[in-house]
Amino acid sequence: MSRPHVLVANIFFAPYTYGGATIVAEQVARQLHARHGWKVSALSAVSRRDLPPYALRKLQSGPVASYVINLPPQRAYAEMYSNPVVTESAARLIQALGPDLLHLHCLQELGAGPIRAAREAGVPVVVSTHDFWWLCERQFMVTPDGRYCGQDPVRVDNCRGCVLDHGRAVSRFRHLSAALTQADLVTYPSSFARDLSRASGLVARRDTIWQNGVTRPGPDFAQAQSRRRAAGGPHVFAFCGGPSQLKGWPLIRDAFSGFDRGDFKVLLVDGAAQGGWWDGLQLSRLPGTWQVVPRYRQEEMDEFWVEVDTLLFPSQWKETFGLTVREALCRGIRVIQTDSGGTVEHEGPDRDRLLRIGSGTEEMVKALHHALTRTDPAPAPVRVTSFAEQADAFVRLTRDLVEPRGWPLHRPVRGRRRA
Numbered sequence: 001m002s003r004p005h006v007l008v009a010n011i012f013f014a015p016y017t018y019g020g021a022t023i024v025a026e027q028v029a030r031q032l033h034a035r036h037g038w039k040v041s042a043l044s045a046v047s048r049r050d051l052p053p054y055a056l057r058k059l060q061s062g063p064v065a066s067y068v069i070n071l072p073p074q075r076a077y078a079e080m081y082s083n084p085v086v087t088e089s090a091a092r093l094i095q096a097l098g099p100d101l102l103h104l105h106c107l108q109e110l111g112a113g114p115i116r117a118a119r120e121a122g123v124p125v126v127v128s129t130h131d132f133w134w135l136c137e138r139q140f141m142v143t144p145d146g147r148y149c150g151q152d153p154v155r156v157d158n159c160r161g162c163v164l165d166h167g168r169a170v171s172r173f174r175h176l177s178a179a180l181t182q183a184d185l186v187t188y189p190s191s192f193a194r195d196l197s198r199a200s201g202l203v204a205r206r207d208t209i210w211q212n213g214v215t216r217p218g219p220d221f222a223q224a225q226s227r228r229r230a231a232g233g234p235h236v237f238a239f240c241g242g243p244s245q246l247k248g249w250p251l252i253r254d255a256f257s258g259f260d261r262g263d264f265k266v267l268l269v270d271g272a273a274q275g276g277w278w279d280g281l282q283l284s285r286l287p288g289t290w291q292v293v294p295r296y297r298q299e300e301m302d303e304f305w306v307e308v309d310t311l312l313f314p315s316q317w318k319e320t321f322g323l324t325v326r327e328a329l330c331r332g333i334r335v336i337q338t339d340s341g342g343t344v345e346h347e348g349p350d351r352d353r354l355l356r357i358g359s360g361t362e363e364m365v366k367a368l369h370h371a372l373t374r375t376d377p378a379p380a381p382v383r384v385t386s387f388a389e390q391a392d393a394f395v396r397l398t399r400d401l402v403e404p405r406g407w408p409l410h411r412p413v414r415g416r417r418r419a
Contacts, residue, residue, distance in 0.1 A: 004402050005039040006032065007097060007123075009090070009114055010105035013044035014061035016068070018273050020323040021130035023298065024212050024390075025105045026061075031391035033063045041097055042066045043090060045110055047073055054085050056093070067093055071109060077165075080109055081172055082179075087113025094121045100405050101126065101398060104183075108133050112179035119182055124401040127183040128210060129193060131320055134176050135200050137169050138162070140317060146245040148317035148357060153199035177202060184401055189321040190342025196318075208397060213390035214326045215298045217305070217381070221331060224306045234289065235372050238308040240269040240324050241315070242277050248314030248338070253286065255364040262287040264372060267308065271295045305331050309378075310371045313337035314364060316357050322346075329382040336367045349379040 010025040012018045017026065025042075032038040042064050051057070053072040058065060069089055094102070094117055102118040104127045118125045133139045135154045143149050143162050151158060156166075156173045163169040180186060181203055187210035188194035194209055241247025256266070270277045270292050283290040296304045311328040315338050322343030328335050329348040337343060339354040353370075355363050385393075 003037040003039060004100040004405075005041070005097065006101045006103050007041045007043065007094065007099035008103045008105065009043040009107065009110060011045055011108055011110055013042045013066055014064070015059065015066075016044065016046060020321075021106045023323065024130070027213065027215070027298065027387040028391050028394060029064055030062060031388050032394065035388055035391055036395055040064045041099065043069070043093060043114070045069050045071050047071045054089065056089055077168055078172070079111070081111050082113060082175055083111040084113065086111050087117055090114040091117035091121065094118060094123060099123055100402055103128065106130050106133065108139060112176055115179050115182050124184045125182070126185045126187065126398060126401070127180060128187045129197070129320070130189060134180060134202055135173070135197065137172055140246070142246055142317055152196055153201070154196070155200070180204060185397065187397070190345050192318065192341040192345065193320040210393060210397060211385050211390070212321050212323060213385045213387035214323060214330060215301060216384070216386050217331050218302050221302045221306060224302070225332065228306055229378070235264045236267060236307055236309045237264060237312050237371070238267040238269065238304075238310070239312040240271060241313070242271055243281060246316055248312075248316050251314050251316070251361060251364050252312055254361045255368055256286050256288065258361075258365065259287045261372075262289075265289040265291065267304075268292045269295055269304075301327065305333060308333055311335045313343065314355060315340040315343065318357075319343050326384045330384045332379055332381040334371065334379060336364075336371065346382060346384065348382050
């Protein structure tokens, strides 16, 4: 029997995967197909000189038909959040595919026009926020000098010293606020994200917290982890955030610079799309052993995490979720992290040791020394939501949108492997 058809839109989508929000969009889409039998299509973007501007190409990523629109590199400011050509392409795609639901994720550069296109076609719309693009033209509430602006609530009148043109920033905020009110459902990955958005004037017909899932460890992970820990060796830290002030790299570098010991190892994940995050940095001058490793794919992450004792997550801004934090916690790995918004909404250990954003190196040095000298047992894995459970929750949340179109709420397909 046929099942509902959802059209997913995100700035990136497989085979051009980049960023945590893209992983969430892809994994939930695949779980909707695998567990619930839903048909899934996707709309995303590239910017390639070998394709005509705004050309639409169809690709296939597993069970998902992926439609990619080629955005020209030179576009006006307003076209980054309201592009009539993208809106028209989305309208034609909706008309051709006839989806039962439009699910929008990160829309930077695509713009909010697909909401209008879906409304005009009579297709219900779910918007899932992953960052602060709807509030902030810089997307992450980070000032030009790389610091978290700290507004709570956000008031666009206070953005004068941060944006190049305050008038157009006001127009952007008003346009996106109005567009969001047309969505049938708006989801946020954390209480922090929803509370800040509500307080800042984002009004939705209905909103809810829809917590992101993660890829949980495989059945052999715990045994492999125990073997590695029993074998001894230096304490292994990991940092996945890249060499930016925003993710806390200068804090890590400066804290380790003053160490008088070197009995540890640090793994630096190169998360750049083409690699090269860490090129040119003088890591050999830091004590301990430092190694740059490629970014891991979802199906291979256990091979990375089995080598890690402590994740370093000193984010210097208030994030909406913290995917990497959950990946570590569900594998019994400790986390040294800042009190960074939605990243702390978990049941993990050491919540009494959260670092303050902007606290400087002294607190980080203490946290690192504590990690190297503590003798208590490693923590038990923390129960976190899986992508399969996140997809199940999405089906429940959209029941009132899907059922009026003739589709009953389906239970997970029997015989499918639960993630």
